Amino acid sequence: MIREWLTQLGQAALVLGLAPLLSGVTRKIRARLLRRQGPSIIQPYRDLLKLIRKETVIAENASWLFRAAPYVVFGTTWVAAALVPTFATGLPLSASADLIVIVALLGTARFLLALAGLDVGTSFGGIGSSREMMFASLAEPAMLMAVFTLSLFAGSTELSSISAYMLGPHAGLSISLALALVALVIVSLGENARIPVDNPATHLELTMVHEAMILEYSGRHLAVIEAAASLKLLLYLSLIACVFIPWGTAPSTDGTVAYAIGLGAYAVKLAGLGFLLVVFETAIAKMRVFRVPEFLGVALMLGLLGTIMLFVSRISR
Amino acid sequence: MTALDGDIAHLLAGSLVLVSFLLLYQDRMFALLNFFAVHACVLAFSVGWQAYLQRAPHLFITALIALVFKGVIIPVALHRIVVRLGIHRTIETVVSIGPTMLFGMALVALSVVVMLPVTQSSGVFVREDLAFALSVVLLGFLMMVTRRNAVSQVIGFMSLENGLVLAATGARGMPLVVEISVGFSVLIAFLVVGIFLFRIRERFDTVDLQALDMARGESA
Numbered sequence: 001m002i003r004e005w006l007t008q009l010g011q012a013a014l015v016l017g018l019a020p021l022l023s024g025v026t027r028k029i030r031a032r033l034l035r036r037q038g039p040s041i042i043q044p045y046r047d048l049l050k051l052i053r054k055e056t057v058i059a060e061n062a063s064w065l066f067r068a069a070p071y072v073v074f075g076t077t078w079v080a081a082a083l084v085p086t087f088a089t090g091l092p093l094s095a096s097a098d099l100i101v102i103v104a105l106l107g108t109a110r111f112l113l114a115l116a117g118l119d120v121g122t123s124f125g126g127i128g129s130s131r132e133m134m135f136a137s138l139a140e141p142a143m144l145m146a147v148f149t150l151s152l153f154a155g156s157t158e159l160s161s162i163s164a165y166m167l168g169p170h171a172g173l174s175i176s177l178a179l180a181l182v183a184l185v186i187v188s189l190g191e192n193a194r195i196p197v198d199n200p201a202t203h204l205e206l207t208m209v210h211e212a213m214i215l216e217y218s219g220r221h222l223a224v225i226e227a228a229a230s231l232k233l234l235l236y237l238s239l240i241a242c243v244f245i246p247w248g249t250a251p252s253t254d255g256t257v258a259y260a261i262g263l264g265a266y267a268v269k270l271a272g273l274g275f276l277l278v279v280f281e282t283a284i285a286k287m288r289v290f291r292v293p294e295f296l297g298v299a300l301m302l303g304l305l306g307t308i309m310l311f312v313s314r315i316s317r
Numbered sequence: 318m319t320a321l322d323g324d325i326a327h328l329l330a331g332s333l334v335l336v337s338f339l340l341l342y343q344d345r346m347f348a349l350l351n352f353f354a355v356h357a358c359v360l361a362f363s364v365g366w367q368a369y370l371q372r373a374p375h376l377f378i379t380a381l382i383a384l385v386f387k388g389v390i391i392p393v394a395l396h397r398i399v400v401r402l403g404i405h406r407t408i409e410t411v412v413s414i415g416p417t418m419l420f421g422m423a424l425v426a427l428s429v430v431v432m433l434p435v436t437q438s439s440g441v442f443v444r445e446d447l448a449f450a451l452s453v454v455l456l457g458f459l460m461m462v463t464r465r466n467a468v469s470q471v472i473g474f475m476s477l478e479n480g481l482v483l484a485a486t487g488a489r490g491m492p493l494v495v496e497i498s499v500g501f502s503v504l505i506a507f508l509v510v511g512i513f514l515f516r517i518r519e520r521f522d523t524v525d526l527q528a529l530d531m532a533r534g535e536s537a
Contacts, residue, residue, distance in 0.1 A: 172320055172321065172324045173321065173324035173325060173327075173328055174324060174327070174328070175327060175328045175331030175332065175335075176331075178328070179335070293415075294342075294414055294415070297414070297415050297418060298342065298418075301338065301418045301419075301422060302335075304422050305334070305335065305338070305422065305425065308422070308425055308426050308429055309331050309334075311429060311433075312327075312331075312429055312433070312444075312445055312448050312449070313327055313445075
């Protein structure tokens with residue numbers, strides 16, 4: 001029992017420590033693909049340290065909400081990231097926290113960030129928040145539809161069970177799974193402000209969504225928000241890895257060797273998914289903002305289609 | 318037949334429905350034509366896989382017809398027609414994609430709900446294929462209804478016919494001669510439509526079919 005809780009805590013620490021590294025690695029690969037040298041892969045850690053040491057400037061008319069929001073956003077995102085099985089499944093918290101809880105936690109974080117964007121009353125924060133909410137109104141149902149497809153397929157909303165089912169003999173090859181995967185990938189691109197939807201590396205006003213909301217933040221508040229953003233990316237990649245490439249993950253009852261294998265497998269999966277993400281981002285152009293709802297609408301549609309097709313596949317089993 | 322074989326058949330037939338949705342989503346001419354070629358190729362793979370599973374060599378010929386005619390010849394010919402009509406740069410004003418997609422979704426749900434109980438006594442493949450084939454047919458109709466450009470309507474018609482071939486594959490014992498004649502009738506239809514496209518353009522200076530309504534005095 002103690003050992004399982006230790007694993008859970010270790011996982012929480014692992015995701016927190018690993019998230020900036022993942023951002024650093026993806027930025028490095030992206031730079032290399034564009035034939036640039038790029039910053040070192042530990043640059044995000046340095047950025048975070050620098051931001052924490054710096055003075056925090058707050059607008060005169062900012063309310064308590066503006067100061068509280070970064071910590072709540074960080075807290076909810078961290079908890080959500082810690083709930084996704086990374087190197088070991090069957091963690092003690094996963095019984096009480098399933099996929100729907102994770103979606104809800106992310107929704108809370110998004111809600112607060114949008115409120116904080118509106119709080120100071122600048123026009124940038126306003127457009128950022130309104131765009132974020134417009135996208136969210138499609139991305140969240142799409143995410144839930146993908147979750148429903150997975151849960152119907154595996155007979156559980158709990159990630160550990162879904163992961164175990166995928167490893168089992170009944171999983172097989174299914175069109176519904178493929179559709180859920182594509183829907184999930186589209187949603188994660190949208191939610192993490194990656195390229196076809198938003199550019200994480202720009203402050204160009206026409207395209208900003210996420211960056212516009214957090215424009216007023218500085219110092220430790222910004223550091224916390226940046227950390228939350230990298231945690232979110234890690235969360236989505238871990239989620240995809242946990243459900244669709246479950247091999248190598250250790251059940252929490254296994255010994256140290258299994259844990260070591262699980263950790264190694266997790267690192268490989270994360271690196272592979274990060275690489276694919278960057279290749280996709282490099283190959284594609286940024287979309288017009290008005291095109292994004294259609295893009296996310298496709299994710300919603302795929303989720304729905306996956307659920308419908310699941311009923312057809314059931315007859316052959 | 319192992320479970321994996323069945324899964325692959327299911328995957329291919331399901332992909333056909335998916336590509337039908339992608340066709341509905343496209344608003345650029347060349348993208349539409351490319352996706353139509355993909356549609357035909359998926360159909361060819363699906364039929365080929367069924368041929369292998371059912372040990373029915375004549376289905377391989379059907380697959381070959383789909384691959385050669387609909388996967389290569391018709392898209393290439395339409396490509397040239399589109400260039401000659403000078404409409405390859407136009408972006409079609411599709412009646413808002415979102416509602417169309419949702420409507421398509423409802424059609425797929427409808428065909429599953431209708432087909433699965435009706436075909437209860439048949440084999441697994443027949444039921445699956447018929448449900449998916451009806452979806453593809455209905456989506457083809459939807460495409461013909463929502464598009465205004467004559468070329469997109471032709472694509473809608475051809476994708477509808479792909480659905481019919483899928484249905485024919487599932488139902489065992491469809492004679493080869495019927496399939497070949499269906500294939501050729503589609504080719505003839507394509508020729509006729511190709512000629513008509515130019516005639517419509519000559520007469521109305523556009524391939525937007527609303528011009529026809531105006532000529533008949535149906536709308537202002």
